[in-house]
Amino acid sequence: MDLTLKIWRQASSKVKGQFVNYQVQNISAEASFLEMLDILNESLVAKGEEPVAFDHDCREGICGACSLYINGRPHGPDRGITTCQMHMRNFKHGETIIIEPWRAKPFPVIKDLMVDRSSFDEIIQAGGFVSVRTGGIPDANSIPIPRRNAELAMDAAACIGCGACVAACKNASAMLFVSAKVSQFALLPQGRIEAQERVQRMVAKMDELGFGNCTNTYACEAECPKEISVSNIARMNREFLSAKLISHKEF
Amino acid sequence: MTKLNPKIPNGQLDQKWTNYKAHQNLVNPSNKRRLDIIVVGTGLAGAAAAASFGELGFNVKVFGIHDSPRRAHSIAAQGGINAAKNYPNDGDSVFRLFYDTIKGGDYRAREANVFRLAEVSNSIIDQCVAQGVPFARDYGGLLDNRSFGGAQVSRTFYARGQTGQQLLLGAYSALSKEIGKKTVKMYTRRDLMDVVIVDGLARGIIVRNLITGEIERHSAHAVVLATGGYGNVFFLSTNAMSSNGSAIWKAYKKGAFFGNPCFTQIHPTCIPVHGEYQSKLTLMSESLRNDGRIWVPKKLEDAEKIRKGTLKAGNLKEEDRDYYLERRYPAFGNLVPRDVASRAAKERCDAGFGVGTTGLAVYLDFADSIKRLGKNVIESRYGNLFQMYEKIVDENPYENPMMIYPAVHYTMGGIWVDYELQTTIPGLFAAGEANFSDHGANRLGASALMQGLSDGYFVLPYTIQNYLANQIQIPTIKTDLPEFVQAEKETKDLIQKLLTINGKNTVDSYHRKLGLIMWDNVGMGRNKEGLTNAIKLIQELKVDFWKNVKVTGTNDQVNPELEKALRVADFIELGELMARDALSRQESCGGHFREEYQTPEGEALRDDKDFTFVSAWEYKGDNVEPEMHKEPLVFEFIEVKQRNYK
Ligand SMILES: Cc1cc2nc3c(=O)[nH]c(=O)nc-3n(C[C@H](O)[C@H](O)[C@H](O)COP(=O)(O)OP(=O)(O)OC[C@H]3O[C@@H](n4cnc5c(N)ncnc54)[C@H](O)[C@@H]3O)c2cc1C
Numbered sequence A: 001m002d003l004t005l006k007i008w009r010q011a012s013s014k015v016k017g018q019f020v021n022y023q024v025q026n027i028s029a030e031a032s033f034l035e036m037l038d039i040l041n042e043s044l045v046a047k048g049e050e051p052v053a054f055d056h057d058c059r060e061g062i063c064g065a066c067s068l069y070i071n072g073r074p075h076g077p078d079r080g081i082t083t084c085q086m087h088m089r090n091f092k093h094g095e096t097i098i099i100e101p102w103r104a105k106p107f108p109v110i111k112d113l114m115v116d117r118s119s120f121d122e123i124i125q126a127g128g129f130v131s132v133r134t135g136g137i138p139d140a141n142s143i144p145i146p147r148r149n150a151e152l153a154m155d156a157a158a159c160i161g162c163g164a165c166v167a168a169c170k171n172a173s174a175m176l177f178v179s180a181k182v183s184q185f186a187l188l189p190q191g192r193i194e195a196q197e198r199v200q201r202m203v204a205k206m207d208e209l210g211f212g213n214c215t216n217t218y219a220c221e222a223e224c225p226k227e228i229s230v231s232n233i234a235r236m237n238r239e240f241l242s243a244k245l246i247s248h249k250e251f
Numbered sequence B: 001m002t003k004l005n006p007k008i009p010n011g012q013l014d015q016k017w018t019n020y021k022a023h024q025n026l027v028n029p030s031n032k033r034r035l036d037i038i039v040v041g042t043g044l045a046g047a048a049a050a051a052s053f054g055e056l057g058f059n060v061k062v063f064g065i066h067d068s069p070r071r072a073h074s075i076a077a078q079g080g081i082n083a084a085k086n087y088p089n090d091g092d093s094v095f096r097l098f099y100d101t102i103k104g105g106d107y108r109a110r111e112a113n114v115f116r117l118a119e120v121s122n123s124i125i126d127q128c129v130a131q132g133v134p135f136a137r138d139y140g141g142l143l144d145n146r147s148f149g150g151a152q153v154s155r156t157f158y159a160r161g162q163t164g165q166q167l168l169l170g171a172y173s174a175l176s177k178e179i180g181k182k183t184v185k186m187y188t189r190r191d192l193m194d195v196v197i198v199d200g201l202a203r204g205i206i207v208r209n210l211i212t213g214e215i216e217r218h219s220a221h222a223v224v225l226a227t228g229g230y231g232n233v234f235f236l237s238t239n240a241m242s243s244n245g246s247a248i249w250k251a252y253k254k255g256a257f258f259g260n261p262c263f264t265q266i267h268p269t270c271i272p273v274h275g276e277y278q279s280k281l282t283l284m285s286e287s288l289r290n291d292g293r294i295w296v297p298k299k300l301e302d303a304e305k306i307r308k309g310t311l312k313a314g315n316l317k318e319e320d321r322d323y324y325l326e327r328r329y330p331a332f333g334n335l336v337p338r339d340v341a342s343r344a345a346k347e348r349c350d351a352g353f354g355v356g357t358t359g360l361a362v363y364l365d366f367a368d369s370i371k372r373l374g375k376n377v378i379e380s381r382y383g384n385l386f387q388m389y390e391k392i393v394d395e396n397p398y399e400n401p402m403m404i405y406p407a408v409h410y411t412m413g414g415i416w417v418d419y420e421l422q423t424t425i426p427g428l429f430a431a432g433e434a435n436f437s438d439h440g441a442n443r444l445g446a447s448a449l450m451q452g453l454s455d456g457y458f459v460l461p462y463t464i465q466n467y468l469a470n471q472i473q474i475p476t477i478k479t480d481l482p483e484f485v486q487a488e489k490e491t492k493d494l495i496q497k498l499l500t501i502n503g504k505n506t507v508d509s510y511h512r513k514l515g516l517i518m519w520d521n522v523g524m525g526r527n528k529e530g531l532t533n534a535i536k537l538i539q540e541l542k543v544d545f546w547k548n549v550k551v552t553g554t555n556d557q558v559n560p561e562l563e564k565a566l567r568v569a570d571f572i573e574l575g576e577l578m579a580r581d582a583l584s585r586q587e588s589c590g591g592h593f594r595e596e597y598q599t600p601e602g603e604a605l606r607d608d609k610d611f612t613f614v615s616a617w618e619y620k621g622d623n624v625e626p627e628m629h630k631e632p633l634v635f636e637f638i639e640v641k642q643r644n645y646k
């Protein structure tokens, strides 16, 4: 199929960007979306032009690197997948596809379609862990965990840190991402011990970094490639309130 | 004179690690603060090591090419991680895990290392559970296990089909905790350009900042490379796009020996190649072989019809199907080790029985299991994998058998290390897939995650101290030493050269060509003629590359073309070394199948008399033949046998 691509080009974070139109021909329906961009890029390089920069790595929906806004939606039209898992059969011959980077204040553009998501790492560094050291740990089966809790924890832990939830939210809220981590640990006995301190630290960091408030529109859940549930946000809110009730510390 | 000393501790096999730890040198807490360690890589091995060093009180600097440590390629591992817990009470033990690993590796790994790996495997599971890794559990709330190829016990722990993700996020959380405490400093989006050696010791690295293009110098008292495997030499592989061999290749060029470069694992269950533009291959977890049966048509004419689309797999009668693994290997059936399963698929396809439009595919069929267990059981076990398959291939695997074909997956070869995971350069250590160590000529499923975490959590935190204990008098290493200046200059010259060739061929076009040469000659079947030819072709490709490659953009900005060019330049040289190693190993063992050395039934023929050694290659200069050293492998505690999965 032949397509028109309207792609956001921006040389660096310091300059303004704009849309540039490109044509690609003979794209197979079996190709993935990123392979289609590879084809465009190889043709640009052959002409001596600069290829379009975008983040990607695993190309199978698990590393969370790919992050394209396609026709106005994070990770494109299909549900429950990342950009790299989308195939060109989702598009029609002759179509124009608009491709942009994530647009959210805490994720500044680095170049073209690449953004800086290090704020997510900072939130994890603030409390997204269990404070155990290497070694000296009792047997793994010494604390049985109800299967249902383990499954719910795994559902939350499946988050790939892509940032689509933030990009989808009109307030650029990171609640889905943060609540997924808070929930994973809150559901497990190993994580319970620090649960109250953790949620306060992570929320404080999230606010400090300029992520917006949650106004319950749930655009995040709809666009999340791992279909992380907004029930995690409710759980985090409960954790947060109960922690605030008894805590005297400021984070 | 060879510099190879594996430094295997004395004593009985099960006492070696205990003895080592009891007698090694340690660094006291106040000195730890004054010692700097550089870790390159934040996969399982790197993140685990860095977090553990930080906890011990060392000054740690960590580097990676990704924008976040959480995105290292370990994230993509699906199936699981082995440990000798014997929770299912099915006869497992540390010795059995050790034995299976040695045997699975076709007796080409070091006994003492592999035993230590099996010994610490249980602590890994304890550690991960304590970190909050949500492993699969049974209804009683205890940890669940499944079986994997090459083993007769169920010893694989898993977190749905995302085990690597969950283990890496565990290690990442430990690392983040230390970064938060400022014991560890993280440098993201940095590409290793060189290892700096001062007076024969590893003292630092040169990296390129992938955002600004700046070339930076970093110094330390010891350097750990945990940069993963080099399967992308083949262009198409299951590895992530940015996985590369450059870091270990630079170390090799600085004097670290390269161990068993030709040992490559070709994974039997991947989605077959479908087009020219394809950028990578997708693995379908090996766990599928627990319930899927592998077959091709028995008759050539049926295979032909299937390829043309005039016959459907489901319509082929039972007696017209050849379940070739069950036929050839009744004891292990569909669960034979990866190398055996891959070769058997190639053999059938080469003989004309392959399916799919290209004829390079075999069936992995769940119809029997669905009949026996019900669709929902299969769905609960493999739902996400089936969904992934359907998204890619656009076919429903509950109704039609999956099509699979082998693909490059893992490199057992890597930087040669001794028992302490130290390379031949003092102060330079290698961990995870980047080192050559524990898997011999073939890695068993679910053992790479185990090895990465073993190296990072439980081996390096000890062994590195044995080295650093002699460094406590050395103040912070200055980065204005002439060795740093020189290394930085060489890096800048190299980049300048690539940017100014301004030829007519894209970087990818060279990578694809190299991949084809490698796949055809240094892939699943190797022979003298093909390997000799491959060396020649690769040398020609190298000349062509340095004359005609086109690298767009400049150095002072994000430049993915330049990044790729730097990697492909190294892959070309590494590919040649792999071919050389394969040529010199005149036997078939594990993933290394030399067509000249096989039994009349087509099974691999090992030559223990002449080849029970690790080949360790020493760099001798650009376009000069490297020198091979041999580390003899001595088996004191087990009997070396012919591998038999029949
Ligand atoms: C699809 C897939 C599925 C797998 N499934 C399993 C499984 O189920 N069980 C199992 O045991 N094994 C599995 N494996 C193998 C296993 O995942 C890997 O061997 C293992 O994760 C490697 O870990 P590592 O820490 O050595 O390196 P990696 O995770 O590859 O990390 C490498 C690190 O080094 C950094 N780096 C790389 N190059 C440079 C450079 N030039 N400069 C600076 N930094 C650099 C990267 O940024 C990264 O942080 C699988 C592999 C694949 C491809």
Ligand code: SF4
Pocket: A158, A159, A160, A161, A162, A163, A164, A165, A166, A176, A177, A180, A220, A223, A224, A225, A226, A227, A228
């Ligand atoms: S919650 Fe979903 S959308 Fe948000 S970072 Fe995680 S996986 Fe991505």
Ligand code: FES
Pocket: A055, A056, A057, A058, A059, A060, A061, A062, A063, A064, A065, A066, A082, A083, A084, A085
């Ligand atoms: S490239 Fe890894 S999730 Fe898309």
